[in-house]
Amino acid sequence: MKENLEKKRFQKNPIKGTKFTIAVSSAKGGVGKSTFATNLSIALKNIGCKVGLLDADIYGPSLPKLFSINGKPESDGQFLKPILKYGIQCMSIGFLTDEQTPMIWRGPMVTSAIKTFTQKVAWKDLDFIIIDMPPGTGDTQLTFAQEISMDGVIIISTPQEIALQDVKRGIKMFDKLKVKIIGLIDNMSHFIGDDGKKYAIFGEGGVKKTAEEFQKEFLGEIPINPEVGKQGDMGSPIVESKPDHEISKIYTSFAEKIKSTYL
Numbered sequence: 452m453k454e455n456l457e458k459k460r461f462q463k464n465p466i467k468g469t470k471f472t473i474a475v476s477s478a479k480g481g482v483g484k485s486t487f488a489t490n491l492s493i494a495l496k497n498i499g500c501k502v503g504l505l506d507a508d509i510y511g512p513s514l515p516k517l518f519s520i521n522g523k524p525e526s527d528g529q530f531l532k533p534i535l536k537y538g539i540q541c542m543s544i545g546f547l548t549d550e551q552t553p554m555i556w557r558g559p560m561v562t563s564a565i566k567t568f569t570q571k572v573a574w575k576d577l578d579f580i581i582i583d584m585p586p587g588t589g590d591t592q593l594t595f596a597q598e599i600s601m602d603g604v605i606i607i608s609t610p611q612e613i614a615l616q617d618v619k620r621g622i623k624m625f626d627k628l629k630v631k632i633i634g635l636i637d638n639m640s641h642f643i644g645d646d647g648k649k650y651a652i653f654g655e656g657g658v659k660k661t662a663e664e665f666q667k668e669f670l671g672e673i674p675i676n677p678e679v680g681k682q683g684d685m686g687s688p689i690v691e692s693k694p695d696h697e698i699s700k701i702y703t704s705f706a707e708k709i710k711s712t713y714l
Contacts, residue, residue: 463597463598463599463600464569464570464598464599464600465599465600466569466570466574466580466599466600467570467574468503468573468574468575468576468577469503469574469577469578469579469580470577470578470579470713470714471578471579471580471602471603471713471714472579472580472582472599472600472601472602473579473580473581473582473601473602473603473604473605473633473709474581474582474584474595474601474603474604474605474630475487475488475491475581475582475583475584475604475605475607476584476592476604476605476606476607476621476625477584477586477606477607477608477614477617477618477621478586478587478588478617478618478620478621478624479586479608479609479614479617479618479621480585480586480587481586482607482608482609482614482618482638482639483607483609483638483639483673484583484584484586484607485506485508485513485514485517485583486517486638486679486680486683486688487605487607487636487638487673488504488581488582488583489504489513489514489517489518489583489683489688490679490688490689490690490698490699490702491581491605491702491705491706491709492504492539492579492581493537493538493539493688493690493691493702494690494699494702494703494705494706495578495579495581495706495709495710496537496538496539497690497694497703497706498703498706498707498710499710500578500579500706500710500714501576501577501578501579502538502539502540502577502578502579502580502581503533503539503540503541503542503574503577503579503580503581504539504540504541504542504580504581504583505541505542505543505568505569505572505580505581505582505583506541506542506543506544506545506583507565507568507582507583507584507585507591507595508544508583508584508585508591509544509554509556509561509564509565509585509591510553510554510556510561510585511585512543512544512545513545513583514541514543514545514546514583515543515545515546515550516545516550516683516684516686517683517686517688518536518537518539518541518686518688519536519685519686519687520534520536520541520543520546520686522534522546523546523547524542524546524547524572527573529571530571530572530573531567531568531571531572531573532572532573533572533573533574533575534546537688537691540574540575540577542568542572544564544568558589558590561590561591561594562590562591562594565590565591565594565595566594566598569595569599578710578713578714579709579713582595582601584604586617588620588621588624592621592624593628596624596625596628596630597628601630601631602631602713603630603631603632603633604625604630604631604632604633605632605633605634605635605636605670606618606621606622606625606632606634606635606636606667607635607636607638608635608636608637608638608657608658608661609637609638609639609640609653609658610637610639610640610651610653610654610655610656610657610658611653611654611657612654612657614653615657615658615661618635618658618661619661619664619665622661622665622667626665632665632667633668633670633709633712634662634667634668634669634670635658635659635661635662635667635668635669635670636658636670636671636672636673636705637657637658637659637669637671637672637673638672638673639652639653639673639674639675640653640655640658640672640673640674640675641655641672641674641675642674642675643674652675658672670705670708671701671704671705672701673698673701673702674698676689676696676697676698678693678696678698679698689702690702690703
């Protein structure tokens with residue numbers, strides 16, 4: 452009886468209207484999860500996939516700024532309608548609140564918001580929904596891992612040890628919760644100077660070593676490029692605004708790998 456109740460309590464449900472749910476995560480903040488999630492979503496769209504993007508960071512939503520979305524989603528009284536931007540179906544708590552309003556919520560309220568976004572949003576005919584996870588290993592991660600059918604998670608990190616300490620905790624969390632880790636991305640891995648030389652500002656090789664340590668796939672590197680931040684601040688991610696840019700081509704290669712793996 453107790454076992455049946457436990458199974459019912461943590462029964463995993465798919466997100467209606469979607470085929471595959473892919474999370475972008477890292478237990479560390481500030482490593483570029485949102486930038487990666489937005490650009491990966493557009494790259495998948497560009498190669499013919501139907502894509503949704505859910506900003507699951509309740510306390511610090513980034514999607515409204517990164518996609519320059521100022522409107523509020525419509526509702527039919529039962530379901531919220533995603534906002535369509537750059538061909539992506541989008542949802543964020545930031546669409547429902549003022550930009551500078553702090554979300555002073557306890558854990559149960561966060562969990563309730565996540566359930567609303569996964570169960571009460573009219574996602575339609577998606578090949579992929581990309582989940583932009585918040586930092587940490589708390590309520591949001593547990594809600595998705597225990598109650599939502601997730602097909603995989605991409606772990607983002609920068610190379611320095613202070614970031615990798617938290618990332619390792621995140622890997623162990625997803626392993627413990629039996630969520631497939633697609634692989635690790637080394638973000639802001641290096642900078643190419645005007646002299647053409649490679650500068651490993653945050654260290655070198657740490658993410659790849661971590662992938663090997665935990666027997667996960669190392670998916671590759673994304674170098675630092677000022678244009679990425681500039682375009683993000685303008686609300687037009689680099690894959691959308693400059694699809695032929697070298698960074699955009701890296702995102703396209705990641706998208707092609709995801710598409711070939713799942714579709």
